[in-house]
Amino acid sequence: MMKSSFRDDDCFFLLKDLTGIIPFTPFDEKESLIAEGHSYSEMITEEEPLPMEINDIFKSMVSLHASDIARYVATVSEEILRRFGENVVIVSLARAGSPVGALIRRYIIFKYNIPLPHYSISIIRGRGIDRNALNYILRRHPQGRMVFVDGWTGKGSISSELKKDIKAYNSDCGTSISDCLAVLADPAHVAEFVGTRNDVCIPNACLNSTVSGLVSRTILNNSYIGPNDFHGAVRYDNFREDDMTNFFLSAIEHCFSRDNICPNSIQGESPVGEVIERLARDFPLANINKVKLSIGESSRALIRRKPYIVLVKNPSNRDLSFVLFMAKKRGVEVRQYDTMNYECITLLK
Numbered sequence: 001m002m003k004s005s006f007r008d009d010d011c012f013f014l015l016k017d018l019t020g021i022i023p024f025t026p027f028d029e030k031e032s033l034i035a036e037g038h039s040y041s042e043m044i045t046e047e048e049p050l051p052m053e054i055n056d057i058f059k060s061m062v063s064l065h066a067s068d069i070a071r072y073v074a075t076v077s078e079e080i081l082r083r084f085g086e087n088v089v090i091v092s093l094a095r096a097g098s099p100v101g102a103l104i105r106r107y108i109i110f111k112y113n114i115p116l117p118h119y120s121i122s123i124i125r126g127r128g129i130d131r132n133a134l135n136y137i138l139r140r141h142p143q144g145r146m147v148f149v150d151g152w153t154g155k156g157s158i159s160s161e162l163k164k165d166i167k168a169y170n171s172d173c174g175t176s177i178s179d180c181l182a183v184l185a186d187p188a189h190v191a192e193f194v195g196t197r198n199d200v201c202i203p204n205a206c207l208n209s210t211v212s213g214l215v216s217r218t219i220l221n222n223s224y225i226g227p228n229d230f231h232g233a234v235r236y237d238n239f240r241e242d243d244m245t246n247f248f249l250s251a252i253e254h255c256f257s258r259d260n261i262c263p264n265s266i267q268g269e270s271p272v273g274e275v276i277e278r279l280a281r282d283f284p285l286a287n288i289n290k291v292k293l294s295i296g297e298s299s300r301a302l303i304r305r306k307p308y309i310v311l312v313k314n315p316s317n318r319d320l321s322f323v324l325f326m327a328k329k330r331g332v333e334v335r336q337y338d339t340m341n342y343e344c345i346t347l348l349k
């Protein structure tokens with residue numbers, strides 16, 4: 001297991017520690033390799049220290065949304081327990097899902113005093129979920145019922161990957177793992193357990209490792225990951241003084257209530273197809289894999305990719321504070337546009 005800055009009982013990362021083992025790939029080289037067809041998972045870029053303004057925006061988003069996030073966590077947690085009972089194993093998808101899984105665990109302890117196990121594992125678009133991690137969890141909890149956790153949805157790519165991979169795993173291994181996904185915000189309308197279907201700012205989208213236990217995004221490079229290894233990651237110990245992980249968890253936990261949950265959201269049809277169709281008409285050079293739908297996905301793209309335009313429904317929306325700050329900082333055009341079910345959309349170069 002990989003060590004992180006989460007409290008020991010908050011989250012166990014089933015990842016191989018590649019800190020100091022895999023070399024960092026420079027940002028521009030990474031973008032070139034991805035453009036040539038290499039998987040982003042084969043390399044890792046060194047994270048840069050975030051300016052004070054970004055931490056200030058993060059803290060303001062936490063202050064603004066802590067009560068809402070607490071309600072979303074409560075709603076998701078109650079529905080998971082109602083559906084699966086007390087024999088649940090929380091399996092978050094590293095790394096946006098890691099703090100959310102920790103919050104679900106803390107809520108269930110707060111409300112019911114049930115200390116559920118929580119593991120964070122890797123799933124990589126186009127390359128699948130970490131089967132060795134699933135094997136480990138099944139060995140440790142043969143009667144447990146897994147529920148997968150992420151932070152938010154964009155196009156629904158990870159949801160599709162999860163369902164495909166779990167179906168194949170069950171078929172190959174004779175298991176019956178559920179492919180249900182829990183998220184706090186589900187504007188793509190693809191998750192089974194949701195706090196809200198609205199496209200809202202989930203504050204941990206504003207930061208990278210410093211709200212995810214100082215753990216990087218996950219890595220699957222066969223030069224460093226053997227057939228029996230977990231997928232890998234590196235730990236950014238140099239950011240320990242800037243770590244907001246436990247600040248974030250404690251701020252949301254402070255707002256937990258025993259009876260303050262959201263009404264269940266109506267599922268409705270996924271808006272992704274219609275949005276993509278409109279974008280294809282208005283931006284004919286856009287590549288579907290380089291379209292980032294939602295505040296969460298746009299936030300991450302502005303931190304670590306090369307966007308060329310950000311489309312926003314309402315520039316006065318306070319939830320877009322981080323997106324607009326990063327777009328200005330990086331010189332990315334911002335255009336008002338009918339983003340339909342989403343508050344913003346980012347197109348990559």
